[in-house]
Amino acid sequence: xxxxxxxxxxxxxxxxxxxxxxxxxxxxxxxxxxxxxxxxxxxxxxxxxxxxxxxxxxxxxxxxxxxxxxxxxxxxxxxxxxxxxxxxxxxxxxxxxxxxxxxxxxxxxxxxxx
Amino acid sequence: xxxxxxxxxxxxxxxxxxxxxxxxxxxxxxxxxxxxxxxxxxxxxxxxxxxxxxxxxxxxxxxxxxxxxxxxxxxxxxxxxxxxxxxxxxxxxxxxxxxxxxxxxxxxxxx
Numbered sequence: 001x002x003x004x005x006x007x008x009x010x011x012x013x014x015x016x017x018x019x020x021x022x023x024x025x026x027x028x029x030x031x032x033x034x035x036x037x038x039x040x041x042x043x044x045x046x047x048x049x050x051x052x053x054x055x056x057x058x059x060x061x062x063x064x065x066x067x068x069x070x071x072x073x074x075x076x077x078x079x080x081x082x083x084x085x086x087x088x089x090x091x092x093x094x095x096x097x098x099x100x101x102x103x104x105x106x107x108x109x110x111x112x113x114x
Numbered sequence: 115x116x117x118x119x120x121x122x123x124x125x126x127x128x129x130x131x132x133x134x135x136x137x138x139x140x141x142x143x144x145x146x147x148x149x150x151x152x153x154x155x156x157x158x159x160x161x162x163x164x165x166x167x168x169x170x171x172x173x174x175x176x177x178x179x180x181x182x183x184x185x186x187x188x189x190x191x192x193x194x195x196x197x198x199x200x201x202x203x204x205x206x207x208x209x210x211x212x213x214x215x216x217x218x219x220x221x222x223x224x225x
Contacts (some may be wrong), residue, residue, distance in 0.1 A: 004156070033212075041200060043157070043215035056212050090156055099146045099206030099213055100164075109188030 003027050004106040006091050012112045013081055020077045021109045023091030029104075031055070031097035034066060036061035036088040037108070043090070049074050050097045090104045116205040118186075118216040120145075126222040132192045135219040137203030138183075144206050146179055148188050149201045151218065160188075160201075196223045 004025045009020040013019055025032060033056075049055035052068045063079045078085060088108045094101040118129045121136045137146070145164050149157040163170045163186065169176045176189040190197055200218040 035215075040217055042217045043202065045212050045214075051186040081219075085141060086223075092156075097211055099211045100162065102162070103157075103213065106156070107156050108154075 004091055004104050006089075006106040006109050008109060008111075009107065010110050013114065014114055015038075015081055015083060017081050018077070018079045019081060019111070020075055021089055021091075021111075022073070023106055024073050024074045025049075025091075025093040025104070027093055027104060028072075029093040031093050031094050032068065033070070033092040033094075033103065034074065034076050035092060035105075037088040037090060041088070046096065055097060057099055066072055081111075083113050085095065086111055086113045118205050118214060120201070120203060120216045120219040122191075122219060123217070124222070125222045126224065127193055129223055129225050131193055131196055133193050133197070133221055133223070135188045135201050135221070137186045137216065138187070139203070139205045139214075140184065141205075143181070146177075146186050146206075147213065148175075148177060148186075148201045149215075151202065151205060152213060153199070157178075157202065183200045190221075193221075193223045195223050197221060198223045 031039040031050045033048045037043045046060045047066045049068045065077045067073045092103040094103045118139045119209045147162045148160045151157045174191045179186045200220045202218040204213040204215045
């Protein structure tokens, strides 16, 4: 069974469109994260949610809006997509959000904005 | 920035050789973790070392931490072709509950 799953795996879209990426974890974890990995492989945290509440919100444009309907799901909606949004987006989860915990990553969503 | 920086950016070795990757960071930490990323996949946790530890082993992995130099190293002994991947260090900051990753070291093990 996949612990952290993301859909879609690939997303190709035009500038200005709105798109969503879904993430689900079946580990029973309380905390979920979204990361962005750019073309240079730099991995940067975007958001973290603990039990459906926003905990971390790094300096991310407000075109990005995470939504957590329950603690097993954290979706990412992106409005008015821009070329610079092209990247790989990873969802991750950890038991309770402490930095010393292992984070479990999904397989990534490769977003290409044309 | 609190992010770790891995060195070298890329490393190519023959199967059976040892691979050493280094990580430097800028602020005080509680813990440092190493993760591995196979091409096209998500990151997988390898090992965690706490700030009061100097060395830790897990199978063929050996991690050291020097908090005075704000650096860590990951040694993979007797490398295998399957070890080919990118390796990232991730640091927390004291008082922070999120991890800061660098850009990773891309390791290629040639069979």
